[in-house]
Amino acid sequence: MRSDRVRLFQTLPHACGYFAERTAQNLVIDPAAPQLDQLYGPALERGFRRAGGHLYYPYCTNCRACTPCRIDVQRFTPDRSQRRCLKRNEDVQVIESMAGYNAERHALYERYLRQRHPGGGMDEADASDFRRFLTAPWSPTMFLEFRQGSRLLGVAVTDVCLQGLSAVYTFYDPDETARGLGTFAILQQVALAKRRGLPWIYLGFWIAGHPKMDYKRKFRPLQIRTSEGWVEMTEP
Missing domain, CATH: 3.40.630.30 (Gcn5-related N-acetyltransferase (GNAT))
Incomplete structure (x- = not known):
């Protein structure tokens, strides 16, 4: 997914769905792009998420709580x-x-x-x-x-x-x-x-300690996406 071929938009600040006292913003891949079906898989690799016809990634000014996560299928028991x-x-x-x-x-x-x-x-x-x-x-x-x-x-x-x-x-x-x-x-x-x-x-997104989102860490081995790419979660 190359930035010279795909337009990204940033939403205006809006109420956060996870923390009542915070505002949130998302990066959204151009919903009018003709090749969204082809972009979807690479977007997942980058940590994006689908909601309806939008592929988005949380991009909040003062918060990085939303962490993309994925289960390693072959190693999961x-x-x-x-x-x-x-x-x-x-x-x-x-x-x-x-x-x-x-x-x-x-x-x-x-x-x-x-x-x-x-x-x-x-x-x-x-x-x-x-x-x-x-x-x-x-x-x-x-x-x-x-x-x-x-x-x-x-x-x-x-x-x-x-x-x-x-x-x-x-x-x-x-x-x-x-x-x-x-x-x-x-x-x-x-x-x-x-x-x-x-x-x-x-x-989707794991949020440490959040009552509705922390359950995802129970599905081990679980990978999370960091600035270094996908790494295996080591938290208990």
Whole structure:
């Protein structure tokens, strides 16, 4: 990805989604670039993330808390807690599905957002919000559906690139929190990457100590991107 071929834009300061007292800014690859599908994999390697049709990287003036991270698929082995999660969900069927909107998925998405992100601006997501945030015309997206019989328990929105899988977003039945479906989704994405011979699961951004983001360090070996490139996380 060369700067003389790809335009980068910097957003205006806006409210940070992770720290209420901070503002945030992002670098965004030109969303009108005709080759976004070709840029996506190299952008993941640089630490970028997809949200809807945008590829972005946090670039805040006074904060560098957001750290890109990825799982080393071939070396990953579930720990004791993750094995228990797999055991709890033995009754769940995992289905590789085409990405896209339908009423069943949207209803589950709405329920998840209302319970997990109340009042955050996402909890009244209509059909266009669903499509705009989770998919893009150029993105190589699939949905992993988690079902108990005919009942939809969760969906892992997953982008499939040559460099690996990008875990874009997961939403699930808020009444089934005891199952650990967020962890289950990552474990199923690891299994999918192994089946396809892909080396990495890109988990987006790790934030040390953050109650909603620190869980990612449990998926070892985990690499983080620093000024020196990708290095293996050594924190406990």
